[in-house]
Amino acid sequence: MKLARVRTIACKEWREILRDRLFFTTAFVVPLLIMLVLGYGLSLDVENIPFAVVDHDRSALSRDYVHRFSDSRYFDFRGYATSERALDPLLADSRIRLALIIPAQFQERLLADRPVAVQALIDGIFPFRAQTTKGYLSAINGQLNRELLSDYLARTRGLTPERAAELISPVRLQQRYLYNQAIESDWSMASGLLTLVLMVSPAFLTALGVVREKESGSIYNIYASTVSRGEFILGKLTPYVGVSAFNILIVWWVATEAFGAPFKGDPLFFFLASLIYVICTAGIGLLVSILVRTQVAAVLVTMVITFIPAMLYSGLLVPLESMGPAARSEAYLFPPVYFLQIAWGSFLKGLGIDALWFQVAVLAGYAALLWTVGLFAFSKRPRR
Amino acid sequence: MGEAALVNEALAEPVLRVRGFCKRYRRRSAVEGVDLTCARGEIYGLIGPDGAGKSSLMKALAGVLAFEAGRIEVFGVNIDSERAAEKVKDRIGFMPQGLGLNLYPELTVEENVDFFAQLRQVPAPALAERKQRLLKITRLAAFRARPMKQLSGGMKQKLGLVCTLIHEPALLILDEPTTGVDPVSRRDFWAILTGLLRERGITALISTAYLDEASRFHRLSLLYQGRLLDQGTPEQILARTPGSLIEFEAMDAGRILSRLRETFAQVEGYGARMRVFVPGCEPAQAKIAVTRALDGQFKAPLRSAEPELEDAFIALLNERGLVADDTRLRLPTDPGPVSDHQGQAVIEARGLCRDFGDFRAVDQVSFRVRRGGIFGLLGANGAGKTTVIKLLTGILHPSDGSGRVADADMRGAGQTIKARIGYMSQAFSLYQDLSALENIRLYAGIYGLDRKTTAERTAWVIAMAGLGGFENTLAGQLPLGVRQRLALGCALVHRPRVLFLDEPTSGVDPIGRRRFWEILFHLSRRDGVTILLTTHYMSEAEHCDQLALMHAGRIVADASPQAMILALQAEAGQLLELEVERPLEALALLEHRFEGVGLFGRRIHLFASSPDAAEATIRTLMQGAGIRLTALRARTPAMEDVFVYRVLALERGQGAP
Structure with a gap:
């Protein structure tokens, strides 16, 4: 291994990254864009659910019932519809996601202490959103029921309203959210997105950087010279790992500053763990570049093998616990699972090396494996 | 000791020795059983059209491509593994195909050179x-700090050569270094290359698709579709393919042809x-x-001329029955357009x-083409031909x-022009996944032909382009020459x-090119179609009625090929060809005495304004140095000579380097 040659290749690569506008963008702008676009766009909070109401009663109580929804930040009241029939096109066009149908005699029956049935039509296309909507509905509706019940108790038993309220909820649930107190999905999403960005960007850079030389034919300069495989791979990949190390800091900063995620862990530990992750994902790019010959193929393959594990099998969108056993064991085959645990651990839980050493060790193992396979699979005398 | 003996001695310990070389890509065979030996100090040529297997062989020799069968020895090392190849790589300079494609566009000229040098660990x-x-x-010293992407094609190629030479390899392997490069470069x-041969005794293996470059090599191999047709010195190959070339002038060319x-x-x-082999x-x-x-039917003096390697190449192909598509062309006549008048500029x-930004791609270009004329725009890659x-x-x-095409001003009448012209682009503009027939019908549809005309024109195209039997073959699977004629047919579908x-004709083999020219000639003479084409094959230029030489966006000459050659002879003098012993020494003696001195294999070319005086001077010089002059004869200059002379004259006039 001649360090001078490694340096020569690394220098050349570095110059190309800085001077080639497209490559510069891929290196520095794309990671930032993914972070911002997905960070803002991929919020899992369900808020402002548009809804409409058919009120057959038009009484003070029915209006009060509707107000309980329209005053909440979870619902966005779009107006009254004249009949059930008028709701169909609104639901079909997704202009509303929820419709409430209040029957006639709503007020009359309630005042007479008789039950009424309100119908809620929920758009069920996206189950997660429908579930959440149902949860909000039940909560608001339950609150009303409890109020009605405590009123009744106060009226019939001569109790104070406070005592009546205590009686109907003898067991109070005191809940506190840990790590993300406001359950802001932005916090979790922003810190979790590091997993995606630092998976996709180094892999793309490496795969494109090597395949681009294959496509243009400049790879023959390497093949035809006495540069060893190790020197080439080290020289070629060092600048990409360097760029990605810089990007770690950038996306970290975006997560805390732009999305307000707290960072509670050890910065040095997190940086080094991220560096190992980046070396590992650059190794994925290296393997792709060995398998394919055109930049188009490199983009497609890298996209599939980085985006899907990082988005769907990391626990970022779907918790691992809610995956089937097959999907879960599949998820543990990909590095993002481990890095997500490091990222959330460092950002939200304030964990350090003593709690996360296993995840770091797995990533380091992956990195060593990928680079070794890359080194042996790369040939200076290929078959085609 | 004579040079022949030297070569024989050197061959005993050759730089390259190839035996039964075979290369397959998946199931497709690219090279089958090639043998080749190259001695130290030789400039060895691999000549053949696209798909001949030149690149595969060269890559295998450079140790950058694994192969299936056969044995390759470079400097006596058997190249059978990556490890073995590493042993000789410091002595090899390899330049892959494609103009400057192996260079780094974002790096400057100097940075590119430094990169190659440091890769090869050249001491500072x-x-x-x-x-x-x-x-x-x-002549790149002035451009050290310029990014490589801003160099012209010829400069890129020379920079590629510098980068390949920087570690002073003993063996150069250059894959099509001259394709698409301007004649001056x-x-x-x-x-x-001649200088390197003289000063350092290097060995060079060079491939080319230009058959007219054959005379530059000491020895060469003719390759066609992965097979070796013949090998030896250019003279040996010509001698082994006996035949005579007869030339004559005829007025009624179409009928006589x-x-x-x-x-x-x-x-x-x-x-x-007319030219008959x-x-x-x-x-x-x-x-x-x-x-x-x-x-x-015809009475005129017939002349005999010296056959060229291209004649021998085609004769070899015919003799071995290797012609890929042997459809005979039946050229139908076309009623043709009626409104044009003979002699008017079309x-x-x-x-x-x-x-384009600061860059002037086309600069003050003016010319006229008459009805039924074949007009050639000749120039290197990047000269501005495509832009015109x-x-x-x-x-x-x-x-x-401004410009007018078929009675329409090209500025205002885009659509009118398009209905009156046919256009065939470099990439042949065919849909690879459609069959030949579907391609023709698609073009008929694009030009809005009705059902009856479409049927009529489809039949015409198939007959004209000799596509019989290929109707339902996908365009992507047609042999290159056939695909090219299909593209021509599609461009002609709307008459x-x-x-x-x-x-x-880029990349098409000589037979395919000749067929293509047959069709063009027929179209122009019988149907009165006016043809404007571009080419970087200098040897093709003589097919045109009128030529314009383009260089750096400008037209440097515009006349008929014959007139151009005559004008060159009048201005620069007679082209003389010398055969001498020890040509490298002779070259050094002649270089400063005459214009345009160049080495062609073992022969020397030069221009002399008065041939008799020149002959006397040459004889004196050779006698003084004790070099035996075996032959001295006059030659007709080629189009390339014209081009080089014109461009150099232009550069001298501008005081450019």
Whole structure:
């Protein structure tokens, strides 16, 4: 291994990254864009659910019932519809996601202490959103029921309203959210997105950087010279790992500053763990570049093998616990699972090396494996 | 000791030895059983069209491609593994195919050179010295700080050569270093190579698709579709393929050509000049055969001329039955357009300019093409040929100047022009996944032909392009020559009056090219179609009625090929060819005495304004140095000579380097 040659290749690569506008963008702008676009766009909070109401009663109580929804930040009241029939096109066009149908005699029956049935039509296309909507509905509706019940108790038993309220909820649930107190999905999403960005960007850079030389034919300069495989791979990949190390800091900063995620862990530990992750994902790019010959193929393959594990099998969108056993064991085959645990651990839980050493060790193992396979699979005398 | 003996001795310990080389890509066989030996100090040529297997062989020799069967020895090392190949790589300089494609566009000239040098661990003092020397002889010294992507094609190629030479390899492997390069740069390239041969005794293996470059090599191998056709010195190959070339002038070219084609396989018309190769005959017998074939219909003096390697190449292919598509062309006549008048300009460019940012791609280009004329725009990659076509077809708008095509102003009448012209682009503009028939129908549909006309024209295209039997083959699977004729047919489907062809023959083998020219000639003469085409094959230029040489966006000459050659002879003098012993020494003696001195294998070319005085001077010089002069004769200059002379004269006039 001649360090001078490694340096020569690394220098050349570095110059190309800085001077080639497209490559510069891929290196520095794309990671930032993914972070911002997905960070803002991929919020899992369900808020402002548009809804409409058919009120057959038009009484003070029915209006009060509707107000309980329209005053909440979870619902966005779009107006009254004249009949059930008028709701169909609104639901079909997704202009509303929820419709409430209040029957006639709503007020009359309630005042007479008789039950009424309100119908809620929920758009069920996206189950997660429908579930959440149902949860909000039940909560608001339950609150009303409890109020009605405590009123009744106060009226019939001569109790104070406070005592009546205590009686109907003898067991109070005191809940506190840990790590993300406001359950802001932005916090979790922003810190979790590091997993995606630092998976996709180094892999793309490496795969494109090597395949681009294959496509243009400049790879023959390497093949035809006495540069060893190790020197080439080290020289070629060092600048990409360097760029990605810089990007770690950038996306970290975006997560805390732009999305307000707290960072509670050890910065040095997190940086080094991220560096190992980046070396590992650059190794994925290296393997792709060995398998394919055109930049188009490199983009497609890298996209599939980085985006899907990082988005769907990391626990970022779907918790691992809610995956089937097959999907879960599949998820543990990909590095993002481990890095997500490091990222959330460092950002939200304030964990350090003593709690996360296993995840770091797995990533380091992956990195060593990928680079070794890359080194042996790369040939200076290929078959085609 | 004579040079032949030297070569024989060197061959005992060759630099390259190839035995039974085979290369397959998946199931497709690219090279089958090639043998080759190359001695130290030889410039060895691999000649063949695209798909001949040149690149595969060269990559395998450079140790950068694994192969399936056979044995390759480089400097006595058996190249059978990556490890073995590593042993010889420091002595090899390999330049892959593609103009400057292996260089780094974002790096400057100097950074590119430094990168290659540091890869090869050239020590700094040696690097400084070599860099200075190499950049000077390639005339790139002034551009050290310029990014490589801003160099012209010829400069890129020379920079590629500098980068390949920087570690002073003993063996150079250069894959198509001259394809698409302007003739001046190409001449520079050969001069540099000659210098290296003289000073360092290097060995070079060079591939080319230009058969007219064959005379530059000491020895060569002719390759075709992965097989070796013949090998030896150019003279040996010509001698092994006996035959005579008969030339004559004829007015009624079209009729005489079809008559001769009934008897002879190798007939060509260059304007009024007919050229017939009669295989296996002495000139006298050949003349009798041609006279008999003409059947008394034509009486004019027949001349015999020296056959060229291309004639031998085609004769070899015919002899071995290797011609890929042997459909005989039946050229149908076309009623043709009626409104044009003979002699009127159908294409006219007046002071056309086109800028791309700061870069002027086309500069003050003016010319006229008459109805039924074949007009050739000749120039290197990047000279501006394609841009001129795009301007005339209304695809691009000119920055200045104007043009008329088929009675329509190209500025205002984009659509009108498009209905009257046919355009075939460099990439052949075919849909690879459609069959031949579907492609033709698609083009008929695009031009809005009705059902009846479509059927009529489809039949015409199939007959004209010799596509019988290929109707349902996917375009992507057609042999290159057939695909090219299909593209031509598609461009002609709406019966245009003017045909634009952008590098129509690039990469096609000589037989395919000749067929193509047969069709073009027929279209122009019988159907009165006006044709404008671009090419970087200098040897093809002589097929045109009128030529414009383009260099750096400008037209440097515009006349008929014959007129250009005559003008060159009048200005620069007679082209002389010398055969001498020890040509490298002779070259050094002659270089400063005459214009245009160049080495062609073992022969020397030079220009002399008064041939008799020159002959006397040459004889004195050779005698003084004790070099035996075996032959001295006059030669007709080629188009390439014209081009080089014109461009150099232009540069001298501008005081450019």
